[in-house]
Amino acid sequence: MKQVLVGAAQGFYGDIIEPAVDLAEKSDVQYLCFDCLAELTLAILQKDRQRDPSLGYTKDVTTTARALLPYVKRKGIKLITNAGGLNPEGARREMARIAQELGLQGLRIATATGDDILDRLDELQAAGVDLSDRETGQPLDAIRDRLLFANAYLGAQPIVEALRQGADVVITGRTTDTAQFLAPLIYEFGWAADDWDRLAQGLVLGHLMECSGQVTGGNFSGDWWNVPDLDRIGYPLAEVSEDGSFILTKAPGTGGRVSVDTVREQFLYEIHDPTTYITPDAVADLTTVRIEQAGPDRVRVSGAKGRPAPPTLKAVMGYRNGFMGSGMIGFAWPKALTKARRAAEIIRKQLDRLGVQYEEFWVDYLGVNALHGPAAPIPDEEKINEVFLRVSIRTKDREQAARLARLFPPLVLNGPPGVAMMPFAAHTRELIGLWTTLIPRELVEEKVRVSVEEVG
Template sequence: MTVVVGCGAGFSGDRTDAARPLVDALMSYDAPRALMFETLGERTLAAAQLRRIKDPDSGDEPLLEEFLSPVLSDCLANHITILGNFGAANPTAACRRIQQLAQRLGHSQACLATIHGDDVRDRLHALDWQAWEGEKRSISALEQVVAANVYLGADALIEAMAQGAQVVITGRVADPSLALAPLCYYHSWAGDDWDKLAAGALAGHLIECGTQVTGGYFADPGVKEVPGMASLGYPLVEVERNGRLVVTKPPGTGGLVTEQTVKEQLLYEIHNPGAYITPDVVIDLEHVRVRQLTKDRVEVTGVRGKPAPDRLKTTVSFLDGYQGEAEISYAGPNAFARANLARETLRQRLALRCPANLRARFDLIGISSVFDGDSQLTAQTLQDAANDIRLRLAVEHADKSVVELATQELLALYCCGPAGGGGVRRHHTQRLKTASYLVPRQQVAPTVTLHGGEGNE
């Protein structure tokens, strides 16, 4: 038997019309099917928690209805299970919105499940914390913590499907677990069949970033050509009971699935190919084989698995001071010289007016913004300098008024700086930082709550 899983979103803010071709393709399979939405990054979750603090009915994915409206009815009618971490900081709120959408679409008896247990912000003192390898940040005050979420695995999602859930709504789960859950459920894989679990988790890893495996974030004109970028097909993965998997995409969509796109995504965010740690299994990629079968169909085999870790990764997000950004543009002849003069003028003004512990970065966008903004510019760089330069200032300080003062100094360049400056923009916000820790698995207890359907709330 083959199980087919599609991914309709790779991050919050992804294309909201992407799932329609996926569902059309899924309906053509005579096989168990599922559709996942991965919309949750670490800072995305912290921002959602801040919204929930201001409004208890908020905190879920802002684009939730836009993602689901085009496909929810067909998924419910055709037994395509939807799994998404679009619950973010408030799975209950997301569930309520999906129920309302389902009712408007004529599916008042839809069975939904919410997964809770990832949010441990209220239990910080009771947990046995251990710093994630390489983590150097420390939390200065627990009252500054706005989010603390454990990366849950697939177990609770599998339980939700076993209880009849047609839509499974989670907060923080490991991205691959969204695909692993339906694969485990339909294939009846044992919880300690590590090679099979590794194959399922790898399937999830390959599609979790949406079009990164079908040509998005891959295209490089003249080096790696990708057709149809405006209509990229989002990925599908076909997984057999023995763990063999094939990555593909809906017919008629843009993009491509090749050995190269699959290999790039295979290694995405992988620090140790022999031990990629997820909550469900430790994945060993050292013997993986990638093979093009036909156009837009790539087979992946040879993945192995090791026992799941005893501790689960937990991301803690906390407020730590303020940050500000301000920009001004210089264009036309001698633009680089004028922009550079503005940068040096601004640097001297901040040294005169701001505390010595102000953290500041000065970038000349178009010249030196991607890497170190204060790096030495070569003669060739200056020769190739563009005629449209934007000076960007980024600052950080514990005192909001210091941040505002610093960006005001850039604003003053309108008249106090070189000729031709324009288009100033300023922005200030509280600084969110994240730190990663490990907590014992036994201290985390995910729960499943059913909503709607026969006999449920």
């Protein structure tokens, strides 16, 4: 019976590449799939592209290409990545450059574009599309002049098309997290576009794998201390059957753990309503899925139910949303927390005296309650060895935010005693707001283009 082996290569822009090399080296993986684009990543790539129009893709494609292209040639493994970001053509050029450097002529690299709608917003509005924010109902005009990027989430179909055209490597821009993983299954098994249950299984597979090590023992809330060798964690590998059911495992000899518990924690991660996991390929119901141990580091997943995909695609836009200034300073026992509180007061009074315009003033006491907030009980102060104070402000412009940082160094001489500056802890950065809207899918899909080029 035919099986397809799909592996996870990267779960975000900046993820390590060694686990993907382990999969290529130690398993029979056929497809290595990447999810490089978190909601925010396109804002980073937009800033790159503004500096240099040849950029706008995740710069680690260079490392990825060097590490993995030799396996593409030698073992016929295919790579599917959304590392193209805002510039899939740029990513292709860079991959092709590395392929030539490595002497890998004949490699076929595909791109799929059409997700970027930043230059099409007028046209879409003219066609009657309401681009208001789904969360707040605000009209787009409220942020139109501050937009950094606008991209629709494409599904698996453009990738399937690239595979049909013989691509060894497929590079896309914004896609759903699951598209890279589902596409090879549709291509290999020939699943129909309305085979909702199988497609839903593929979505479950993609969802489980798109955060790489989070399903193989990373970020595990159970007995994480017993999970072996997280320093060389194995990324997930799925052995998929034609009916869509699959065994989730990892490369032999790697660290981490694949158990019902590590899998079910990831299964519901960030999906909101579990009966309605919406993608452009199908809507999956996760409440019918069975997750069972099938051997050491082997978990069987089956039973997802699917429904027709919606007539719209989700689009996310990012816009400039003010600035954040932030600084940090540490205080030692005794009365470390009281000292930190007093220092926060001093900073606030100084900000106000200087007339710094801020919209929000936020204080964290690291070591006490910065991560758990009001639910964390404050320990007896005699037992607190040290506290780091972090103060942050939200401002409209960068200059106002930057004024906060300058108030920290004088605290060493002028504030409470027993203090250590945190080097480089003061910083100013731009905040990015996210805007979510729905667009009739045919208006996006008519502009989707797939092209395959051979490395000469």
